[in-house]
Amino acid sequence: MKQALLLLLLLFPQWLWAQTATLTGTVRDTKQGVPFASVAVPGTTLGTTADANGRFTLAEVPAGTVQLQVSAVGYTTVSRAETLQDGQRKELDITLTATAAELTEVVVTGVSRATEIRRSPVPIAALGRREISLNANTNVIDAAVRGIPGLTAVTTGPNVSKPFIRGLGYNRVLTMYNGLRQEGQQWGDEHGVEVDGYDIERVEVVKGPASLLYGSDAVAGVVNLLPGLPSGPQGRLKGEVLSEYQSNNGLIGNSLGLNYQKNGFQTSLRGSHRLAHDYRNRVDGLVYNTGFREQTLTGMAGVSKAWGSSHWYLTLYDNQQEIPDGSRDSLSRRFTRQVAEGDADDIKNRPLVSEKELQSYAIGPLHQRIRHYRVFTRSQFRLGAGELHLLLGAQQNNREEYNHPTAPEQPGLALRLNTYTYDLRYHLPAWQGFEATLGSNGMGQQNRHRNATDFPIPNYDLLDAGGFLLLKKPLGKLELSGGLRYDSRWVSWQDFYVAPNAATGFDGAATATTPEANLQFPAFRRRYQGVSASLGGSYAASSQLTLRANLARGYRAPNIPEIGSNGLDPGAHIVYLGNRDFQPEFSWQQDLGVLWHQPTLDVQVEVFHNYLQNFIYQARLLDEAGQPVVIVPGNTTYQFQQSAARLYGLEASLNWRPAALPWLAFNNSLSFVNGLNEDARLLEQQGRDARYLPLIPPLRTRSELRATLPARASRLSGTYLRATLDGSARQTRYYALDNTETATPGYALLGLGAGTTWTSATGQPLLQLFVQVDNVLDTAYQAHLNRLKYFEYYAGSPNGRSGIYNPGRNVSVKVVVPF
Structure with a gap:
C-alpha cells in the first residue's frame, strides 16, 4: 500500500x-x-x-x-x-x-472526440449561429428544422415544437443543452424545449440511434443545443444587444449578452425576453389562445488553463404559454372561449372571443406555465496523454396547466420534476493508432404532483445508469469506429389515491383512508435493461469523395405515461391509458452515405433503414361496438399499444456555387421517411387504416438561392439577398385507424430575405440587420405534424375547412448591435 x-x-x-x-x-x-x-x-x-x-x-x-x-x-x-x-x-x-456547404465542419455530439462531419460514420448535421440568425424563428427547434434535412417537429402553435428525427420523437429523441440532457415533461405534446434561442451558437443533430453514448431516450437521435463561449479580446467586456419583431403574431424579442475573458478566466451572462399575441392566417384569422410570454437568464463562469478547464452554468427559464382548444361558432367560424366546466360547459354555445382579446399581449386565464432551472458544471482534465471529462448537473422542471375557467388560480396539472445527472468519460492515450474512450453516465429523477386536480401520470422515482467503451482506428483512407454499452433503469411508484377535495371543488391527491378515495395508480416497481452497440466506418476514396456506413442497435426503456398513465392531460385534451407490461424498445438501424465535396459543389446522399422491436404508439380506445370510448367529455381517449415497426428513407442535399459567380450559392435539400406498422394481427383486423405509423412527416424539400455581395471598400459587409422555397408533398401515408390522422395536402412556401453589417471606418461591426419574409404569398396550409390541424368540434363547416391552419405571412426584422 x-x-x-x-x-x-x-x-x-x-x-x-x-x-x-x-x-x-x-x-x-x-x-x-x-x-x-x-x-x-x-x-x-x-x-x-x-x-x-x-x-x-x-x-x-x-x-x-x-x-x-x-x-x-x-x-x-x-x-x-x-x-x-x-x-x-x-x-x-x-x-x-464565401458560403457553400459545411461537410468539413467539426462536431462534438454523437462522437467520442471532435470529428469532421464527413468522417463520422454516424449521420450528423450542424447548424451555426449565422444560419439561425438569417431565419425568423419562434423557437430554436423551429430554426433547426429549417436548416437540417431529416429533422422535423410536432407543433402546437408557434412556440411549441418537439423535435422528431426520421419519423421518431418524444422520448426517442434526446435533447441536450451543452451536453446536459434536457429533462422536462418531454412525453407531452403541448410544450417545447426550455432554452433561450438567442443564446444558442450552434445546433448539432445525430440522426439515428445514439444510445451507445447517451443510453435510453436517444434511440432516434440527439439534438444538442450549444451556447457560445466568450470570444472577445483579452481583458475587454464584449457583448451584444438584440431586438426582434415579427408581424404575424406581433412578437417582440429583446436580449442582452455580455462576455469577458482574461488570463484563462471566462464568464458570460445573457438575459432575454419575448412576448407575442395570437398568430394569424387567412383562413382562421387570429387563432385564439396561441400567445406566449418567455423570460430567460443564462450565466457561465469558468477557467481554462494548461491543465484543462472547468466551467459552471446556471440557467433560469420562465414561460407562460396559452392553451388553444379550437372551439368556435359553427356558422361564423369565429373562435369562442370556455367560461364554464363539466355539464355547465355547452361547447357549441360558448361566448365569442372579441377582437381586442385576440390582439392582446395579456396571457389568458387558460394557459400553462413552465419554469425550468439548471445548474451544472463541465470540466476537462489533461492527465498526461489522456483526458478526463466530467459533467455534473441538477435541474428542476415545474409545469402547471391552468384549465379551470371558474377557478383561474387553480392549476389542473402541477408537476415538479427534479433530475440529477452525471457523465464521466476518459479518453485513453492513443495506442498503436487506437483511440479508446471509457465512460459512464446516468441520472436520478423524482417527479411529484403539487396542488393539482388532474393526474395523468403517477408520482414516480427513476434511476438510470450505463457504461460504455468506444474505439476508433484509422487504417489509411479507412477509419473504423464502434462500441458497446449496457444500461439499467429502475422505475417505481407507490399507491396513489385521488378523492374529491371539498376546499377546491375538484379532485385532489388523497390517502387510502380519505373518504371516496379511488386508487388511480397502483404501486409499481420494475427494472429495464438493454445492450446498445454500434459499428461503422468512413472511407476517403479521394479528397472529394467519402463513403460511410454504420450499423447501430438502440435501446429505450418505456417512459412513465406509456406504462403508468391513467388520466386526463388537460393541455392535450386527451385521456391517456398506459400498459404496465410493456417491454423496452430496441432498434436496428443501417445507414449508408455518399459525400462529394469540392470548392464549387457539395453533394450528400444518406439512406437508412430502421427496424424497431416493441415499438410503442398511441391509438384511440374503442368499445365492443367499435365506437370511441369517452371517459372525460370533450376529450378523446388513447391507449398505448406495442408492436414491431419499420422505418426507411433518405436525405439528400446539393449545394452549388458557380466558379464564375463565387458570390452566388444555390443550396437544395430533400428528406423522405416512411413508417410501417408490423403488427400482423392489427393489419389483418383493420387493413390499410393501420398500415402506417402515426406522425410520419411527408416528403420535404428546401431550395435557397443566396447572393452575398463581394467585400469592397465600404462601410457595409456581409450583405446578402436570398430567396427560399419550402415544399411539402401531399401526405397519404398516415395512421388512419379510428380517424386518428387524415391526409394532408401538399404546399409550397416562398421566403425572401436580406441583411447586412454596418461597420466603422476601422472595420469594427456596429450593427447587423436581418430582414426575412416567410410565406410571402400568404398560403393557407396545414403541416401534417401540426397538432392544431385536429382541433375541430364539428363534422363539417361552412367554408369546408377543418381544424386550425398554420401561420400566414410573416415579416421579421432583427437588429444586433455588438459592442
Whole structure:
C-alpha cells in the first residue's frame, strides 16, 4: 500500500503537467483579412476572435495534434488539423471562401472526440449561429428544422415544437443543452424545449440511434443545443444587444449578452425576453389562445488553463404559454372561449372571443406555465496523454396547466420534476493508432404532483445508469469506429389515491383512508435493461469523395405515461391509458452515405433503414361496438399499444456555387421517411387504416438561392439577398385507424430575405440587420405534424375547412448591435 501511494504521489504532478503552445495568424479571404472571425478548438473551451484585420492569437493550446475550426458570417467554416510542439509559437495563414456547404465542419455530439462531419460514420448535421440568425424563428427547434434535412417537429402553435428525427420523437429523441440532457415533461405534446434561442451558437443533430453514448431516450437521435463561449479580446467586456419583431403574431424579442475573458478566466451572462399575441392566417384569422410570454437568464463562469478547464452554468427559464382548444361558432367560424366546466360547459354555445382579446399581449386565464432551472458544471482534465471529462448537473422542471375557467388560480396539472445527472468519460492515450474512450453516465429523477386536480401520470422515482467503451482506428483512407454499452433503469411508484377535495371543488391527491378515495395508480416497481452497440466506418476514396456506413442497435426503456398513465392531460385534451407490461424498445438501424465535396459543389446522399422491436404508439380506445370510448367529455381517449415497426428513407442535399459567380450559392435539400406498422394481427383486423405509423412527416424539400455581395471598400459587409422555397408533398401515408390522422395536402412556401453589417471606418461591426419574409404569398396550409390541424368540434363547416391552419405571412426584422 505504501509503495502504491508513493507511486501515486510521484505520478500526480506528471498527470497535471500539460505541454502547451500558442497559435497566431491571419484569417483572410482572397484579398484581405476577415474581421472578427471566430477561431476555436471544438470540444474544448479554447477560442478567440480575430481583430478588425483578421489577426488572432490563441494561447495555451495543448501540444500534439488539435482540430482548429475557423468561421465567420458569410464564409464557409474551415477545419484543419495542426500539430504543435511544447512551447512552440506557430504562425498560420487561413483562407475562407464565401458560403457553400459545411461537410468539413467539426462536431462534438454523437462522437467520442471532435470529428469532421464527413468522417463520422454516424449521420450528423450542424447548424451555426449565422444560419439561425438569417431565419425568423419562434423557437430554436423551429430554426433547426429549417436548416437540417431529416429533422422535423410536432407543433402546437408557434412556440411549441418537439423535435422528431426520421419519423421518431418524444422520448426517442434526446435533447441536450451543452451536453446536459434536457429533462422536462418531454412525453407531452403541448410544450417545447426550455432554452433561450438567442443564446444558442450552434445546433448539432445525430440522426439515428445514439444510445451507445447517451443510453435510453436517444434511440432516434440527439439534438444538442450549444451556447457560445466568450470570444472577445483579452481583458475587454464584449457583448451584444438584440431586438426582434415579427408581424404575424406581433412578437417582440429583446436580449442582452455580455462576455469577458482574461488570463484563462471566462464568464458570460445573457438575459432575454419575448412576448407575442395570437398568430394569424387567412383562413382562421387570429387563432385564439396561441400567445406566449418567455423570460430567460443564462450565466457561465469558468477557467481554462494548461491543465484543462472547468466551467459552471446556471440557467433560469420562465414561460407562460396559452392553451388553444379550437372551439368556435359553427356558422361564423369565429373562435369562442370556455367560461364554464363539466355539464355547465355547452361547447357549441360558448361566448365569442372579441377582437381586442385576440390582439392582446395579456396571457389568458387558460394557459400553462413552465419554469425550468439548471445548474451544472463541465470540466476537462489533461492527465498526461489522456483526458478526463466530467459533467455534473441538477435541474428542476415545474409545469402547471391552468384549465379551470371558474377557478383561474387553480392549476389542473402541477408537476415538479427534479433530475440529477452525471457523465464521466476518459479518453485513453492513443495506442498503436487506437483511440479508446471509457465512460459512464446516468441520472436520478423524482417527479411529484403539487396542488393539482388532474393526474395523468403517477408520482414516480427513476434511476438510470450505463457504461460504455468506444474505439476508433484509422487504417489509411479507412477509419473504423464502434462500441458497446449496457444500461439499467429502475422505475417505481407507490399507491396513489385521488378523492374529491371539498376546499377546491375538484379532485385532489388523497390517502387510502380519505373518504371516496379511488386508487388511480397502483404501486409499481420494475427494472429495464438493454445492450446498445454500434459499428461503422468512413472511407476517403479521394479528397472529394467519402463513403460511410454504420450499423447501430438502440435501446429505450418505456417512459412513465406509456406504462403508468391513467388520466386526463388537460393541455392535450386527451385521456391517456398506459400498459404496465410493456417491454423496452430496441432498434436496428443501417445507414449508408455518399459525400462529394469540392470548392464549387457539395453533394450528400444518406439512406437508412430502421427496424424497431416493441415499438410503442398511441391509438384511440374503442368499445365492443367499435365506437370511441369517452371517459372525460370533450376529450378523446388513447391507449398505448406495442408492436414491431419499420422505418426507411433518405436525405439528400446539393449545394452549388458557380466558379464564375463565387458570390452566388444555390443550396437544395430533400428528406423522405416512411413508417410501417408490423403488427400482423392489427393489419389483418383493420387493413390499410393501420398500415402506417402515426406522425410520419411527408416528403420535404428546401431550395435557397443566396447572393452575398463581394467585400469592397465600404462601410457595409456581409450583405446578402436570398430567396427560399419550402415544399411539402401531399401526405397519404398516415395512421388512419379510428380517424386518428387524415391526409394532408401538399404546399409550397416562398421566403425572401436580406441583411447586412454596418461597420466603422476601422472595420469594427456596429450593427447587423436581418430582414426575412416567410410565406410571402400568404398560403393557407396545414403541416401534417401540426397538432392544431385536429382541433375541430364539428363534422363539417361552412367554408369546408377543418381544424386550425398554420401561420400566414410573416415579416421579421432583427437588429444586433455588438459592442
